[in-house]
Amino acid sequence: MLDVRRLRLLCDLDRLGTIAAVALARSYTPSAVSQQLAALEREAGVALLERSGRRVAFTAAGRVLATHAAGVLAALEQTEAALAAARTGPAGPLRIGAFPTAVRTLLPAALVALGRAYPALELMVTELDPADVPAALRERRLDxxxxxxxxxxxxxxHADLDSVPLLDEPVFLAVPAGTPCAGLRAAGDLDWILASAGTLCHEVTLRVCAAQGFTPRVRHRADDFATVLALVGAGQGVSLVPQLAVPAAPATVRLIPLALRRRTRIAYRRGAAAHPAISALIAALT
Incomplete structure (x- = not known):
């Protein structure tokens, strides 16, 4: 019998490429990951990995098992969803990860509606950058x-995740009201307020500015758009903000529409769409 937890590690290795990366993602030691994969090889009765020093590569059998393991994990999610649906309705913990602006604007009404309709549902929200959501879903820290x-x-x-669209919105260049600026190309000489390195917002800003031929001159770093807009309004720099953040803009901020859009999706592990708690949240949000 193949151990499901070890199959997850094999899928992680297929996705991340190295045992060290799997260990980091799962908060294990590399030695522990290697031991679990060796145990999986014994269960399978065939070599799954070829080792050369510190590097590993999939054998033909390992590649077959990794491909099928993804389907096995999705089937387990479907089974859990079906069992949950056999109960009286959405109940138990539902762990939701969302970026700060969504926590402030999109989630409250949905949480109230779900709490009233399904009092047995235990709703737990964690603020999380979208870049960190896939790993949190895979590690089952989020539903x-x-x-x-x-x-x-x-x-x-993400082959192991599914999602449904939630929001498609324009993005603006936020500038202090008294600052003469016609658009992105003219913002190359201005100070910028950027999100933390490693976040999606940070990466998008760098790419957008690079397309205009400049690297933004960073003065402040902030991840919450309400804070960003307050700094812009105080004359501290310019920044990119999506429409969802616009209600937080003070009167001292001017918003310049850009030919750029942001899309938000509701994501969950593949096979979990029919889980009653997840489908109830999707219905409440959409």
């Missing part, structure tokens, strides 16, 4: 998470 992508940074295709 549902909100993902973003932009025209300038299309979203990855």
């Amino acid at each position: 549902v998470g909100l993902l973003n992508d932009y025209d300038a940074a299309p979203g990855e295709v």
Whole structure:
């Protein structure tokens, strides 16, 4: 019998490429990951990996098992969803990950509606950058998470995750009201307010500015758009903001529409769409 937890590690290795990366993602030691994969080889009765020093590569059998393992994990999600649906309705914990602006604007009404309709549902929200959501879903720290992508940074295709669209919105260049600026190309000489390195917003800003021929001159770093807009309104720099953040803009901010859009999707593990708690959240949000 193949151990499901070990199959997850094999899928992680297929996705991440190295045992060290799998260990980091799962908060294990590399030695522990290697031991679990060796145990999986014994269960399978065939070599799954070829080792050369610290590097590993899939054998033909390992590649076959990794491909089928993804389907096995999705089938388990479907089974759990079917069992949950056999109960009286959405109940138990539902762990939701969302970026700060969504927590402030999109989630509250949905949480209230779900709490009234399904009092046995235990709703738990964690603020999380969209870039961190896929890993949190795979590691089962989340059941549902909100993902973003932009025209300038299309979203990855995650074979082990599914999603449904939630929002498609324009993006603006936010500038202090008294600052003469006609658009992005003219913002190359201005100070910028950027998100933290490693976040999607940070990457998008760098790509958008690079397309205009400049690297933004960073003065402040902030991840919450309400904070960003407050800094812009105080004359501290310019920034990119999506329409969802616009209600937080003070009167001292001017918003310049850009030919750039942001899309938000509701993501979950493949096979989990029919879970009653997940489908109830999707219905409440959409």
